[in-house]
Amino acid sequence: MLKSIEWTGRSLRIIDQTEIPSCLVYKDLNTIEEVFEAIQRLRVRGAPAIGIAAAYGLYLGLRTLEEENRDDFIAKARHYAEYLSQARPTAVNLGWALNRILSDLSKLNSGVRILPVEVLEIAQYLHQDDIERCNKIGEYGSELIEDGMTILTHCNTGLLATTGIGTALGIIYTARKKRKKITVLVDETRPLLQGARLTMWELHEAGIPATLITDGMAAYALQKRKVDMVIVGADRIAKNGDVANKIGTYNLAVNCRYHRVPFYVAAPLSSFDFLINSGDQIPIEERSCQEITDVLGRIAITVKGANCWNPAFDVTPANLIKGIITEGGIYRQPLLKTLNKLNKITYQN
Numbered sequence: 001m002l003k004s005i006e007w008t009g010r011s012l013r014i015i016d017q018t019e020i021p022s023c024l025v026y027k028d029l030n031t032i033e034e035v036f037e038a039i040q041r042l043r044v045r046g047a048p049a050i051g052i053a054a055a056y057g058l059y060l061g062l063r064t065l066e067e068e069n070r071d072d073f074i075a076k077a078r079h080y081a082e083y084l085s086q087a088r089p090t091a092v093n094l095g096w097a098l099n100r101i102l103s104d105l106s107k108l109n110s111g112v113r114i115l116p117v118e119v120l121e122i123a124q125y126l127h128q129d130d131i132e133r134c135n136k137i138g139e140y141g142s143e144l145i146e147d148g149m150t151i152l153t154h155c156n157t158g159l160l161a162t163t164g165i166g167t168a169l170g171i172i173y174t175a176r177k178k179r180k181k182i183t184v185l186v187d188e189t190r191p192l193l194q195g196a197r198l199t200m201w202e203l204h205e206a207g208i209p210a211t212l213i214t215d216g217m218a219a220y221a222l223q224k225r226k227v228d229m230v231i232v233g234a235d236r237i238a239k240n241g242d243v244a245n246k247i248g249t250y251n252l253a254v255n256c257r258y259h260r261v262p263f264y265v266a267a268p269l270s271s272f273d274f275l276i277n278s279g280d281q282i283p284i285e286e287r288s289c290q291e292i293t294d295v296l297g298r299i300a301i302t303v304k305g306a307n308c309w310n311p312a313f314d315v316t317p318a319n320l321i322k323g324i325i326t327e328g329g330i331y332r333q334p335l336l337k338t339l340n341k342l343n344k345i346t347y348q349n
């Protein structure tokens with residue numbers, strides 16, 4: 001299986017996703033700064049994948065430290081975690097992975113020389129854990145899929161976006177493995193074309209037939225092509241079930257409501273942020289104008305100096321979501337109530 005991220009024993013090897021589909025280029029990252037750059041430039045992307053990359057990035061920063069004192073080491077770890085978490089603001093998985101390491105570190109009694117190795121071990125544990133979470137999401141989600149269904153998806157939520165089989169796309173892989181015949185429609189996902197470049201590439205590599213549409217065609221596809229279900233991923237899910245995901249997701253959810261097509265979100269529990277009450281509090285990353293004025297930073301498609309606004313994510317209100325597929329099962333409406341139970345069981349005990 002293709003690995004978006006791999007620990008080589010010395011460095012963090014990633015697939016440089018900015019090069020896909022033209023070529024498959026691996027890049028070895030050796031410093032925390034290189035990991036920061038790779039996350040910010042979307043060489044590694046997708047909420048779960050950037051969480052795991054950041055976990056290794058923290059280790060790369062800490063392994064060169066020569067602190068003699070445990071408190072100084074932990075203070076430095078906090079400083080590095082703060083630095084890495086600035087790389088991209090929306091996906092909560094980034095902060096989740098880093099906080100998890102900091103919290104585990106503070107409970108360990110190991111001497112300062114051993115601490116970096118402990119950080120690496122936690123990163124490796126989180127990596128393996130992400131793979132397993134994806135498999136479970138695939139199992140639960142694929143139960144919703146029946147033979148002959150047409151499924152529409154947005155952005156890239158597969159092997160490249162996680163360290164396992166993916167979330168929304170992982171469900172499609174699992175359904176295919178179970179020999180369910182499905183038709184997949186893929187939104188191109190303007191402006192960075194994660195659907196056209198990455199999802200179409202992944203599905204092609206896996207031998208799964210897929211049909212590419214532009215984002216603006218989705219409503220027409222829902223009207224004309226008998227789409228049975230839309231499944232997308234998530235970058236952050238608030239306590240009330242509001243979901244931040246790639247820009248264009250909200251359009252899809254609104255269109256699904258109009259056409260009475262079930263709209264599902266697939267995400268690991270590491271994408272939930274129970275510290276915020278609603279989607280209004282989710283920080284939305286705004287990226288450079290050049291991403292929309294020039295196709296893939298190469299060909300200008302508008303007038304020079306055009307005014308533009310480039311939010312990379314939007315928030316879909318919980319009431320438009322039929323269910324959230326996680327590794328712990330499927331949470332259905334009323335989301336506020338079902339997620340409140342989840343919060344109590346998983347996070348407050």
Ligand code: MRU
Nearest residue numbers: 045046047155157161233234246
């Ligand atoms: O900007 P990106 O490409 O990192 O955005 C990715 C998405 O929005 C995905 O849908 C989300 O992270 C879930 S990936 C399993």
